[in-house]
Amino acid sequence: MTPIPTAARAATADRPALRRCVAAEPDAFAAEHWGRAPLLSPAGTLPKAFEDLLTLGDVDELLSRRGLRTPFLRVAKNGSVLSSAQFTAPGGVGAEIGDQVSDDKVARVFDQGATLVLQGLHRLWPPVIDFAAQLGVDLGHPVQVNAYITPASSQGFSAHYDVHDVFVLQVAGEKRWLVHEPVHVDPLRDQPWDQHSAAVAARAQEEPLIDEVLRPGDALYLPRGYLHSARALGGVSAHLTVGIHVLTRFALVEALLKLAGRDGDLRGSLPLGIDAADPDALAPHLAETVEALARVVRSSTPGDVAELLRDRAWSGNRPAPLAPLAQVAAAQSVAEGSRVVLRAGLRSRLTPAGDRVLLDVPGDRLSLPAYTAPALQALLTGASVAVGDLPGLDVADQTTLVRRLLREGVLVPA
Numbered sequence: 001m002t003p004i005p006t007a008a009r010a011a012t013a014d015r016p017a018l019r020r021c022v023a024a025e026p027d028a029f030a031a032e033h034w035g036r037a038p039l040l041s042p043a044g045t046l047p048k049a050f051e052d053l054l055t056l057g058d059v060d061e062l063l064s065r066r067g068l069r070t071p072f073l074r075v076a077k078n079g080s081v082l083s084s085a086q087f088t089a090p091g092g093v094g095a096e097i098g099d100q101v102s103d104d105k106v107a108r109v110f111d112q113g114a115t116l117v118l119q120g121l122h123r124l125w126p127p128v129i130d131f132a133a134q135l136g137v138d139l140g141h142p143v144q145v146n147a148y149i150t151p152a153s154s155q156g157f158s159a160h161y162d163v164h165d166v167f168v169l170q171v172a173g174e175k176r177w178l179v180h181e182p183v184h185v186d187p188l189r190d191q192p193w194d195q196h197s198a199a200v201a202a203r204a205q206e207e208p209l210i211d212e213v214l215r216p217g218d219a220l221y222l223p224r225g226y227l228h229s230a231r232a233l234g235g236v237s238a239h240l241t242v243g244i245h246v247l248t249r250f251a252l253v254e255a256l257l258k259l260a261g262r263d264g265d266l267r268g269s270l271p272l273g274i275d276a277a278d279p280d281a282l283a284p285h286l287a288e289t290v291e292a293l294a295r296v297v298r299s300s301t302p303g304d305v306a307e308l309l310r311d312r313a314w315s316g317n318r319p320a321p322l323a324p325l326a327q328v329a330a331a332q333s334v335a336e337g338s339r340v341v342l343r344a345g346l347r348s349r350l351t352p353a354g355d356r357v358l359l360d361v362p363g364d365r366l367s368l369p370a371y372t373a374p375a376l377q378a379l380l381t382g383a384s385v386a387v388g389d390l391p392g393l394d395v396a397d398q399t400t401l402v403r404r405l406l407r408e409g410v411l412v413p414a
Helices: 010-014 026-032 056-065 103-111 126-139 193-203 249-260 279-299 302-316 324-333 370-379 395-407
Strands: 039-041 073-077 115-118 143-150 165-172 175-180 210-214 219-222 227-232 237-244 339-342 349-353 356-361 364-369 411-413
Touching (some): 056 103, 056 115, 056 143, 073 103, 126 143, 126 237, 143 227, 175 219, 193 227, 210 219, 249 279, 249 302, 324 395, 339 395, 349 370, 356 370, 370 395, 395 411
Antiparallel strands (some): 073 115, 143 237, 165 219, 165 237, 175 210, 175 227, 339 411, 356 364
């Protein structure tokens, strides 16, 4: 099935969230730095600073008034992660759950030099939720956002590497960053830095590739594998770390293995009593398996792989939140003139299927009459559209289509 082309969404084509993170043009960044080399972007080269995403006052609110529980807060000091018992307590009457963040305990450990790590801000804090949703669309890879708040002249973590790419966005204070060349290039999710701890420690003693102080509004891009450590300078320092869970060629291999799992020959059991440690006993079965696997790989289509990889990529980031009560009210009251817009950050794909058209969205596939395709194309551009202005349908059918898409969470009131 050939996908039905939809008009490019201007906000996605312009990559507005990515432009906030890198001084280079998106195409130049993709060609010269993405997955290849770090990029330092001083505040003066970026559109604006990051105080709209998070401030120290916002951090205080999150820690004291939002009822946070572990694991949304992690605390580290001198390279070690503290037990949650040192910063959590029951929430009091009606909220006796014991792992809620305790503001007074947090103040105590912070005063003693511990770094606070607010995890999963892309699910907690509205400005970061919106930013992360757009950045995930801009990059085509799932993202997460954590915040690191470090007391003056302190260091939370020693030199290490991450198994995902990162953008470091300096929010407040100053922090000195040391970046070294990888000891293990392009690590996968199951290849963390502590598997190479001796090499990491040795590399960290060498001359750094980058030795810079990040100040508010500065940004730093690090591909996975690059060693880094950071120390706050004269006052409290806070930065956002945007983790990019990149899709790799190995993800294509994993998708092919999932397709192999559908093959009856490859699901067969090895013989009863086989000695799995004996290479000679395994040899004939390995040869047959390689042959069957090669057959599956040769017969797999890009469409087969894309369907599996799409589900993985799309499920990594949720689209922008919707207001359940307002959403239901909008669906119930939709009429000619009602304006709607595609839900921000929602990934979609429109494909013809005979007398139907299939609309794939994260976690769901909607089957709709083929004659709705022109109207769906108009809605999927991301532009605000009024019922009555959609092509190819009369007002009654437009109303029915928009009502369903509101109920499915594809559209939201404009």
